[in-house]
Amino acid sequence: GNLSFLDICYTTSSVPLILDSFLTPRKTMSFSVCFGQMFLSFAMGATECVLLGMMAFDRYVAICSPLRYPMVMRKAAYVPMAAGSWAAGITNSVVQTSQAVRLPFCGDNVINHFTCEILAVLKLACADISINMISMGVANVVFLGVPVLFISVSYIFILTTILRMPSAKGRKKAFSTCSAHLTVVVIFYGTILFMYGKPKSKDPRGAGKQDLSDKLTSLFYGVVTPML
Numbered sequence: 001g002n003l004s005f006l007d008i009c010y011t012t013s014s015v016p017l018i019l020d021s022f023l024t025p026r027k028t029m030s031f032s033v034c035f036g037q038m039f040l041s042f043a044m045g046a047t048e049c050v051l052l053g054m055m056a057f058d059r060y061v062a063i064c065s066p067l068r069y070p071m072v073m074r075k076a077a078y079v080p081m082a083a084g085s086w087a088a089g090i091t092n093s094v095v096q097t098s099q100a101v102r103l104p105f106c107g108d109n110v111i112n113h114f115t116c117e118i119l120a121v122l123k124l125a126c127a128d129i130s131i132n133m134i135s136m137g138v139a140n141v142v143f144l145g146v147p148v149l150f151i152s153v154s155y156i157f158i159l160t161t162i163l164r165m166p167s168a169k170g171r172k173k174a175f176s177t178c179s180a181h182l183t184v185v186v187i188f189y190g191t192i193l194f195m196y197g198k199p200k201s202k203d204p205r206g207a208g209k210q211d212l213s214d215k216l217t218s219l220f221y222g223v224v225t226p227m228l
Contacts (some may be wrong), residue, residue: 002085002086003048003051003052003055003073006047006048006051007048007225007226008043008226009044010041010044010045010048010222010226011222011223011226013037013040013041013044014037014041014061014114014222014223015223016167016217016223017037017116018114018115018222018223019113021037021114021115026110027186031105031114033122034111034116035086035097035100035101035206036099036116037115037116038116038118038121039093039097041115041116041117041222042092042093042096042097042118043089043090043092043093044140045089045192045221046088046089046090046092046093046143047085047086047088047089047120047143048089048188049084049089049143049147049189050084050085050088050089050143050147050189051085051153052147052181052185052189053081053144053147053150054085054185055181055215056150056154056155056181056185057150057154057177058073058078058152059154059155059158059177059181060155060157060158062074062155062177063161063162063174063177063178064157064158064161071148080176080224082124083216087138088132088143089143091140091198092139093167095139096132096135096136096139097118097134098117099131099132099135100121100122100132100214103122103125103126103127103129103132104109104125104126104127105124105125105126106126107124107126109124109190110124110137111124113215114215114219115218117168117214117218117220119138119195119196119214120214121222128181136196140196143175144189144192144193144196147187147189148193151185151189155178155182158174158178161174162174162175173219179226180228183228184225184228187220187221187224187227187228188221191217191220191221191225192221194217195214195218195221199222200218
């Protein structure tokens with residue numbers, strides 16, 4: 001339920017702008033609207049990173065300790081897990097957006113992207129953005145590295161448990177329980193890691209190709225994953 005609500009908010013904050021950018025070339029928007037959209041998409045993305053990690057733990061308990069599931073995943077456990085995911089995502093978005101909004105911007109301020117994506121906006125700043133990049137690097141470790149490690153360990157235990165099941169029907173049922181979550185995890189984290197984890201090209205000739213790949217990548221984690 002949390003993931004569904006989150007994806008509705010995520011797509012609502014970005015997809016209309018993406019469609020409008022196709023229909024209205026060189027559309028203008030105010031700084032407040034741009035940074036508002038940046039805040040929402042960043043908050044939803046960071047929250048989803050943590051929430052998918054929490055869901056991996058839910059799958060782990062369901063398959064590896066099914067008899068203890070009602071006791072472990074009771075309301076006193078899953079409500080703080082969900083609330084903590086939202087709190088962490090929103091806090092990270094407040095930090096990143098507040099740092100970006102304080103930067104001076106000059107020139108024509110044309111964003112080479114479908115939406116006000118933070119990396120595309122930072123390229124327009126007329127000041128040193130090293131603090132912003134360090135802050136985003138730390139956030140990448142916390143919101144990408146830690147959840148991916150947590151999910152990987154969870155699924156190692158899950159796969160070990162499934163392979164030990166004597167019944168083929170039981171194995172099939174267990175795999176079907178995880179398949180939807182695992183598919184979203186691979187697409188979402190794969191595209192996010194590619195977007196924010198890859199080294200940036202310093203060659204001007206490669207910058208155009210990198211901008212294009214960033215746009216296409218954002219469509220995967222911003223549109224394809226919520227659709228699934």
